[in-house]
Structure formats: C-alpha cells, structure tokens
Amino acid sequence: MHAALVCIGKRRKMEATSMSDLIEIIYPQSMTAKLLQNGEVIAEYKVEQCDGCAKVMKLDPFGYKVGQAGEKLAWLCGGCR
Numbered sequence: 001m002h003a004a005l006v007c008i009g010k011r012r013k014m015e016a017t018s019m020s021d022l023i024e025i026i027y028p029q030s031m032t033a034k035l036l037q038n039g040e041v042i043a044e045y046k047v048e049q050c051d052g053c054a055k056v057m058k059l060d061p062f063g064y065k066v067g068q069a070g071e072k073l074a075w076l077c078g079g080c081r
C-alpha cells in the first residue's frame with residue numbers, strides 16, 4: 001500500500017521537523033497532496049503551482065490574484081507574494 005502511494009506521487013521529505021518523520025506526497029493529476037507522519041496520513045489538502053517560482057505548494061486562497069470580474073488570474077506561494 002505504501003509502496004504504491006510513493007510510486008504515484010512525488011516524494012518530498014520535510015527537513016523542518018526533525019522529531020517526527022513527515023513526508024508530503026503530491027498527486028499532480030488531481031492537484032492534491034497527502035501529508036504522512038510515520039507512514040500514516042495526517043492531512044489531505046489541495047495544492048497549486050506557483051506562477052512565480054513554479055513550485056507546487058499547499059493551496060491557500062489568499063495567494064490568488066483576482067481579476068476585475070473575479071476570475072482567478074494566477075496563484076503565488078507565500079515566498080513570491
């Protein structure tokens with residue numbers, strides 16, 4: 001089960017937390033991600049590709065640049081805003 005998950009998505013190890021084993025798996029087809037801690041899914045969320053640095057990051061609605069008619073023009077990650 002875990003091996004299959006890793007094959008589907010991109011595996012990215014988080015360096016920030018040294019105490020626990022956090023792994024983020026991104027599914028580009030559905031633009032969602034799962035956060036695994038010690039092999040267990042602890043969070044699922046939507047992701048978006050930043051129009052500034054092209055990184056795929058956790059979606060946060062404040063990053064949208066919205067046009068006059070309310071349409072979404074672009075999305076920027078926290079580092080590019």
Ligand SMILES: [Zn+2]
Pocket residue numbers: 050051052053054055076077078079080
């Ligand atoms: Zn960015």
